[in-house]
Amino acid sequence: MSALAQARGERHVQAFRGALLHFLGDPDELGEKAHEYFDDGLLVLRDGKVAAAGAASALLPGLPEGAEVTDYSGKLIMPGFVDTHVHYAQTDIIAAYGEQLLEWLERYTFPVERRFSDAVHAREVADFFLADLLRNGTTTALVFTTVHPQSADAFFSAAAARGLRMIAGKVMMDRNCPESLRDTADSAYTDSKALIEKWHGKDRLLYAVTPRFAPTSTERQLDLAGKLLDEHPGVYLQTHVAENRSEVEWVAGLFPWSRSYLDVYDHFGLLRERAVYAHCIHLDETDRRRMGESGAAMSFCPTSNLFLGSGLFDMDAATRHRVRVGIGTDVGGGTSLSMLRTLDEAYKVAQLRGQRLSPMRAFHLATLGSARSLYLDDRIGNFVAGKEADFIVLDLAATPLLERRMANTTGLVERLFVLMMLGDDRTVFATYIMGRRESARPAR
């Protein structure tokens, strides 16, 4: 758009033509009405937000003169993926051999997180991580940084430079970890408060109070985490719960008064809307009921849960208790930033539990469902008018095998299933942030 047109107050209209898929709700509840699909569709944006999405034949005639039309015929346009649990500081230890959670933390994770006292290193990793996230088609994530406030500053600055909608927070950790990674209950409170004031609501950024997990926080630190949430409505909470059996036993010993691991967080007022709990594997019915009634969300992290040998998430139980569920890659315990690789493993976890994750449900989970678990479904997650236009363009013929298998499908549902089982970063042809192309791969 020309500077002159901008100065005249004209709106910037863009349109993208291709197959279009997005969700209006959960396929489990709404069935066929949960999604909209247009074989020859048009996504129309005005000033970086969705203006309309529908059939190209219906929308093309109404485009204003001078609208930019980009032709992605033959490709699939979807909302950007939403990752509800990931650690940017663990990028350099993804795929570390041989351990389960507690030993993995000691042997690989804590040493690599120590390096984030260096703000220059933190920024370099944040830039790499965000570029790779976009290359994989993920446009929003809920992100752990490290205990160092400068690691959160580096991440937020890198995300702001790209105009991303991201949620992140400084880790709070005042016991049971190496001295060099330890804060105190009071410094964690003060540092988190300063970071909230600096970043929460700046551009598209949001803050999450981030006690690592119950074993590495004193009761006073958990209490102050609750105080931060009370003092700053709209701020998030992220932590881990009930991931690994030895971890669960450890928590029972550290908090002997608690009914369960989840009950520790409940006791300190941390079970609430905008609280996201990673893993949620070894829970009981009371825990799941509390999750459902409190409005907190579970982040299902299949690649991590398999890689660290943690266990099998029970999706059907979460659904029964009407718990908000999102999907998380949990890199570096998880083994891929790709949401397509993650859906593949989610399907296999369900299989091992005798459950089924349908392709419609899986793609809802990766987009609108995860946005809903983050209470962001009024801003991102689908193509309803007014939403922020973060979207991806998928190439369903990105590899020879994918192209060949797609040619042998009959209908959308089967194509989506093949996509989630065989797709990966190569399938993501382009990623757009607020209508601006941020990541693209050369045409094959």
Ligand code: GUN
């Ligand atoms: N529990 C506490 N810290 C971590 C972590 O960094 N990754 C995972 N997967 N679980 C945790």
Ligand code: ZN
């Ligand atoms: Zn994690």
